Amino acid sequence: MTQSLAIIGGGPAGLMAAETASAAGIRVDLFDAMPTLGRKFLLAGRGGLNLSHAEPLDAFLSRYKPSRDLIADAIKAFPPPHIRAWAESLGVKTFVGSSQRIFPEEMKAAPLLRSWLRRLREQGVRIHARHRWIGFDQSPHHLLFSTPEGPLRVTAEAIILALGGASWPHLGSDGSWQTLMTDQGIGVHPLRSSNCGFKVDWDHQFIERFEGTPLKAVSGSTLWQDHVLHHRGEGVICQEGLEGGLIYALAGALREAIEGQGQAILTLDLLPDWSHEKIRMKLETPRGKLSHKNFLRRTLRLSDVKWGLLREVFKERLPLTPEALAKSLKALPIVVTDTMEIDRAISSAGGIHLDEFSKDLMLKRIPGLFCCGEMLDWDAPTGGYLLTGCLATGRTAGLGAAQWLKTPTVSA
Numbered sequence: 001m002t003q004s005l006a007i008i009g010g011g012p013a014g015l016m017a018a019e020t021a022s023a024a025g026i027r028v029d030l031f032d033a034m035p036t037l038g039r040k041f042l043l044a045g046r047g048g049l050n051l052s053h054a055e056p057l058d059a060f061l062s063r064y065k066p067s068r069d070l071i072a073d074a075i076k077a078f079p080p081p082h083i084r085a086w087a088e089s090l091g092v093k094t095f096v097g098s099s100q101r102i103f104p105e106e107m108k109a110a111p112l113l114r115s116w117l118r119r120l121r122e123q124g125v126r127i128h129a130r131h132r133w134i135g136f137d138q139s140p141h142h143l144l145f146s147t148p149e150g151p152l153r154v155t156a157e158a159i160i161l162a163l164g165g166a167s168w169p170h171l172g173s174d175g176s177w178q179t180l181m182t183d184q185g186i187g188v189h190p191l192r193s194s195n196c197g198f199k200v201d202w203d204h205q206f207i208e209r210f211e212g213t214p215l216k217a218v219s220g221s222t223l224w225q226d227h228v229l230h231h232r233g234e235g236v237i238c239q240e241g242l243e244g245g246l247i248y249a250l251a252g253a254l255r256e257a258i259e260g261q262g263q264a265i266l267t268l269d270l271l272p273d274w275s276h277e278k279i280r281m282k283l284e285t286p287r288g289k290l291s292h293k294n295f296l297r298r299t300l301r302l303s304d305v306k307w308g309l310l311r312e313v314f315k316e317r318l319p320l321t322p323e324a325l326a327k328s329l330k331a332l333p334i335v336v337t338d339t340m341e342i343d344r345a346i347s348s349a350g351g352i353h354l355d356e357f358s359k360d361l362m363l364k365r366i367p368g369l370f371c372c373g374e375m376l377d378w379d380a381p382t383g384g385y386l387l388t389g390c391l392a393t394g395r396t397a398g399l400g401a402a403q404w405l406k407t408p409t410v411s412a
């Protein structure tokens, strides 16, 4: 079977590549290991499907690490307003939330995915589900698949890999492509958890009492390179440690510190709306017969879980002078020992070195082979940056492959 363009991976990056290439008149065959496409995209829909973010473009681009023209150029060519227009063209209206995040009005992924797949079929894209790519057969233009009907060899003039990272592997992307690429001499940074929870060695009594409890209205900070990163948000206490938006936002810095020093310190401000001075003054009022816990609840509206955290960190050594207690409430050090397993992470850091690509996302060493989405070595926080990065790089790879098929040249 000879194909013009074979795309492997039917997540948002692969689907966008298929849409772009087929719209440019290319015959596209899209393969995916799973029985249905876009499973992680659907899961993202359970959290409301944060498609993108409405902050100014410069600030938006600064969220991507490493900061490289390759990713920035892809996003500049398909920035957040274009993503909104694209969703609308699929019949899905979007809105900008108070946090500037962009969501579909229905806060779901399924209607968008249904309409998107319909468009792809109308544009002639042939979808082959349950086709697991297992490697190249001698040359990178000969692809081997395992299918329910047995092994299949597909020859393609151009190929786009959109195989995702390694989080939530039962949804399809398991990162097994890493060895297939390194076998071809392609540089890959091993996939690691990103936007993930972090392990904390909680006392079992603390976890019995607070597992699953949200930690609301806090801010966290950690040292990253030569400056302090801050983020305000919510966390959740879990069996192994801490999860939630606040932690995900600081994940890159925490992970780097753990990789370098074996642990990281997450400093929590339990009362970010109160100054140290105001807290100290409140704490100087007479406590009367109230327990410390009730005194803090009454004077500072400190929740049980925040009190529990103070006790967990200081145990019997909780400082009780107004000055020292105010200091602890504003800067509670939590020792995080490791990232949680990649299986439960929102996304993966690592992937194919960006230096391997020309600007159209073709591998310089393998002309005609393009890659996009989370399998590239870029990372970004939650907030719509991940899907935007996948859609934008999918589009760049789709355009690049279409151009390559029309006039095969290797760009810089």
Ligand SMILES: Cc1cc2nc3c(=O)[nH]c(=O)nc-3n(C[C@H](O)[C@H](O)[C@H](O)COP(=O)(O)OP(=O)(O)OC[C@H]3O[C@@H](n4cnc5c(N)ncnc54)[C@H](O)[C@@H]3O)c2cc1C
Pocket (backbone or CB within 6 Å): 008, 009, 010, 011, 012, 013, 014, 031, 032, 033, 034, 037, 038, 039, 040, 041, 043, 044, 045, 047, 048, 049, 050, 051, 052, 131, 132, 133, 134, 162, 163, 164, 165, 167, 168, 171, 172, 173, 174, 175, 345, 346, 347, 372, 373, 374, 375, 383, 384, 385, 386, 387, 388, 390
């Ligand atoms: C719980 C959760 C919530 C999220 N929420 C958001 C959010 O709100 N906003 C946001 O921006 N991002 C969110 N993300 C992240 C986002 O979903 C991913 O970054 C995005 O799906 C990655 O897209 P992709 O196309 O690169 O890879 P994937 O979506 O992982 O798709 C890869 C596809 O490749 C297929 N595949 C893999 N290996 C093979 C193979 N060998 N052969 C054939 N097919 C293969 C897989 O089956 C899969 O369909 C969330 C992620 C999770 C886990």
